[in-house]
Structures are given as C-alpha cells and as structure tokens.
Amino acid sequence: MKPKQRSIFSKIYLVFLIVLPLPFFILPANYFDSGESLCMSKVLLQKECFGCGITRAIQHAIHFDFTRAWHYNKLVVLVLPVFILLWLNEIKKSLKKFKKV
Numbered sequence: 001m002k003p004k005q006r007s008i009f010s011k012i013y014l015v016f017l018i019v020l021p022l023p024f025f026i027l028p029a030n031y032f033d034s035g036e037s038l039c040m041s042k043v044l045l046q047k048e049c050f051g052c053g054i055t056r057a058i059q060h061a062i063h064f065d066f067t068r069a070w071h072y073n074k075l076v077v078l079v080l081p082v083f084i085l086l087w088l089n090e091i092k093k094s095l096k097k098f099k100k101v
Contacts, residue, residue, distance in 0.1 A: 007098075010094065010097050010098045011098065013094055014091070014094045014095065014098055017087070017090055017091050017094055018091065020087070021062075021087070024058070024059060024062055025062060025063075027059070028063075029059055029060050029063035029065050029068075030060075031059065032055050032056045032059050033056055037052070039051070039052050050075065051073070051075075052073065053072035053073035054072075054073045054075060054076065054079055056069075056072040056073070057069040057070070057071075057072035057073040057075075057076035057079075057080075058076060058079065058080050058083070060072065061076050061080050062080070
C-alpha cells in the first residue's frame with residue numbers, strides 16, 4: 001500500500017473508531033428493551049445464554065441506569081470496562097500508526 005493511501009486509511013479508521021460509540025449515547029436507554037431476541041440459544045433452544053441481555057445492559061449502563069443494567073445481565077460490570085479498554089487501546093494504536101505516516 002502506498003504511503004498516501006495508508007495515511008487516508010489511517011485517518012478514516014481513526015474517525016470510525018471515535019464515532020463508533022456515538023449512536024449508543026444518542027439512542028435512548030430503553031431503545032433495545034423491546035423486540036425479538038437475536039440470540040440463537042434463545043431462538044432455537046428457548047434458553048438464555050450468558051450473553052443474553054448484555055446489549056441492553058450496556059445501553060443502560062452507559063446512560064447511568066446501573067440498576068436496570070444489572071437486572072438485564074450481571075456480567076455488564078466486567079464486559080463494559082473490557083469493551084472500553086479495548087476501544088481505547090485500539091484508538092491509541094491507531095494514533096501511533098497515524099503519527100508514523
């Protein structure tokens with residue numbers, strides 16, 4: 001890949017990373033609360049898996065509704081911080097690549 005192409009790709013990727021969580025902050029906390037489940041365990045076996053409710057739990061947690069987040073999935077206390085750390089780490093790596101180009 002040419003340096004100019006790499007530079008453009010790095011800029012686009014960095015902007016994508018920064019903008020990625022914005023829809024979750026813009027949408028209301030209860031946006032994912034209703035509707036059909038997409039979990040294959042629930043659809044096929046009518047049984048909840050360990051991940052069931054994590055999207056709703058994260059959505060409520062980022063809107064500071066921790067009681068409801070805990071209600072949907074107790075693993076939110078582990079998953080959300082890990083997601084945030086991974087996201088920040090990816091931004092950090094992307095910034096380093098961007099500075100090299």
